[in-house]
Amino acid sequence: MMKKKPVRKVKKPHAEWKFAVISLLLLVIFTLSVYSRTFSSLKLYIDDADPYSYRAIIPPMFLITLIFFYRNDLKVGKDATKLLFALPFLILAAIMLFTSNLHPYSGLDVLSLPLFVAGGILLFFSIATLEKLLFPVLYLFLLWTPLFQPLVSxxxxxxxxxxxxxxxxxxxxxxxxxxxxxxxxxxxxxxxxxxxxxxxxxxxxxxxxxxxxxxxxxxxxxxxxxxxxxxxxxxxxxxxxxxxxxxxxxxxxxxxxxxxxxxxxxxxxxxxxxxxxxxxxxxxxxxxxxxx
Known part of the structure; x- marks a missing residue:
């Protein structure tokens, strides 16, 4: 008599969504807590007298892009190797953030943000997710005002x-x-x-x-x-x-x-x-x- 092979349980879609939502919330909270000073320096509106007030649009558009266009790519992985890949991003971001405290007008805190978010995606999601979210992560570099200084001049x-x-x-x-x-x-x-x-x-x-x-x-x-x-x-x-x-x-x-x-x-x-x-x-x- 042949033994039945154990049926492999498949995760329900709603369970995957639950993990993805929790991971996204953790990523947002983690980022906001570490970069509270950076975000608090941003204006919450577009000021006609301040060309760099455009930055008010970047964080909400980053989240809108993730939620509406990349939500199916937010996969939570269990591979421990993702942590090894996350460490270099987080360490480099931490060094740049610390240096920005010594040189507050260098903009290093803003430059470190995409690296930190990339490390956070690896930490809370997976390597495959980071590959899919390459554009939204690079989009955060637009917060760095020197990119638009030639235009402002x-x-x-x-x-x-x-x-x-x-x-x-x-x-x-x-x-x-x-x-x-x-x-x-x-x-x-x-x-x-x-x-x-x-x-x-x-x-x-x-x-x-x-x-x-x-x-x-x-x-x-x-x-x-x-x-x-x-x-x-x-x-x-x-x-x-x-x-x-x-x-x-x-x-x-x-x-x-x-x-x-x-x-x-x-x-x-x-x-x-x-x-x-x-x-x-x-x-x-x-x-x-x-x-x-």
Missing amino acids: TQLGITNFTSDIVSIPIMLSGLPIERDGNIFYSGSKISLEVVPECVPLGAMIALFCFLLPFAYVAGGETKNKLAWLITWVIGGWLLNVVRILVVLLIWYYSGISLALQVFHSVGGNIIFDIVLIASLLSISLFRLELRL
Whole structure:
């Protein structure tokens, strides 16, 4: 009489999800506790006057990307060798974090964050999971502000160029509005100046950082992804041009008080939100597909 082979128990999907959720929570808590000072230094909003306030978008987008697009890749492994791979990441991150305490303006704490998260993924999940999550981990490097310093250094040039574009329809309209640099004036009216806060680089960079994960995970050709990404980053800037133009027209016809009210009520953050919604709604027009 043949003996029956023992039936191998298969884990239920909900059990795997339970372990994955717990591991993700542990990773988040672990990271927040170690990098509490780094995260507390980040602004919780996009400030038109601070180009580096774009960083407010990175942590939530990292989590959104994980939960919506990589949740099926969050596998908890039991292989002890993953701990050996985790140690170098965690040790190097710890050294960089300690050094950043001695040199607080070096940005080493931010540079160490992706390494720490990589080590945490190995610790709480698996080697295979880290391989799958390579893009989200690398995405965290965008928190390092020197990456965008070359762009920020062009802030004045971008402001001047924006004023040039705004002045074109004004000249074509024949309105008696004169321009001196970035200052617009007309007769005895109080002049208006286009300053860097009118063309907020923080919002433009934040828009790029918001769209990038969607462009990466979307199904479709790379050229279409780039076209979608570039179109909406430029689109955000063009909406700012329209905003400035509308404010100038209100200033000319109705006075400075109403113009400033409109400027502040339809600020860069409002335009940012409009572009976010419009960009996601238009993704299929670029022959791209988001699979949640």
